[in-house]
Amino acid sequence: MNIRPGFHSAVRAIFSALLGASALASVAAAETVEPLAVASFDFRDTSGEVANQMAEHEARLTAFMLTVREKLAENRKITLTSLACEHEQCTARKLGIAELSKQAKSAGASHLLIGEVHKMSTLVGWVKYALLDLNSNKPTCDRFLTYRGDTDEAWQRAARFVARDVERSCIP
Structure with a gap:
């Protein structure tokens, strides 16, 4: 078998180039940024408490959504996009999932986060998202x-917890 001089060097160079390209592709895939729209969560109170706590719950829900958005915005793999209805009642119950999805797509999002906070009692609440x-x-x-x-x-x-779970378990 007659192998020309430099053949092994050429094979090594090609192999190195392929490995380098593969590594770059892996890094690019790992650094993919997901455009995410976050709709405001709905709120429901079925606790039956006598005191009117609507103002407190509205303030808590506003702070809840601010925290979710801030925590998600800290993640380099996520870019938050704004919905056109952001300053209105921009929830799945009020606008419907189809309308929110349409607005999210128009804003360039590939994913949409929706949810609801439900006060069951003074001691128990839940978040469905x-x-x-x-x-x-x-x-x-x-x-x-x-x-x-x-x-x-x-x-x-x-x-x-919601923001951490979305980051760790929900974003592909």
Whole structure:
């Protein structure tokens, strides 16, 4: 077998180039940024408490959504996009999932986060949320979280958990 001089060097150079290209592709895939729209969560109170706590719950829900958005915005793999209805009642119950999805797609999002906070009682609340893939029109994640307490701190812990879970388990 007659192998020309430099053949092994050429093979090594090609092999190195292929490995380098493969590594770059892996890095590019790992650094893919997901454009995500976050709709405001709905709120429901079925606790039956006598005191009117609507103002407190509106403030807690506003702070909850601010925390979710801030925590998600800190992630380099996520870019938050704004919905056209952002300053209105921009929730799945008020506008419907189809309209929110349409607005999210128009804003360039590939995913949409929707949800609801439900006050069951003074001691128990839950958050139901889903991350929708706007290309397949299917949820990539659908969660049900319970938390204890109807306090600012309890709502903030729940908001931080939602953001962490979306980052770790829901974003492809």
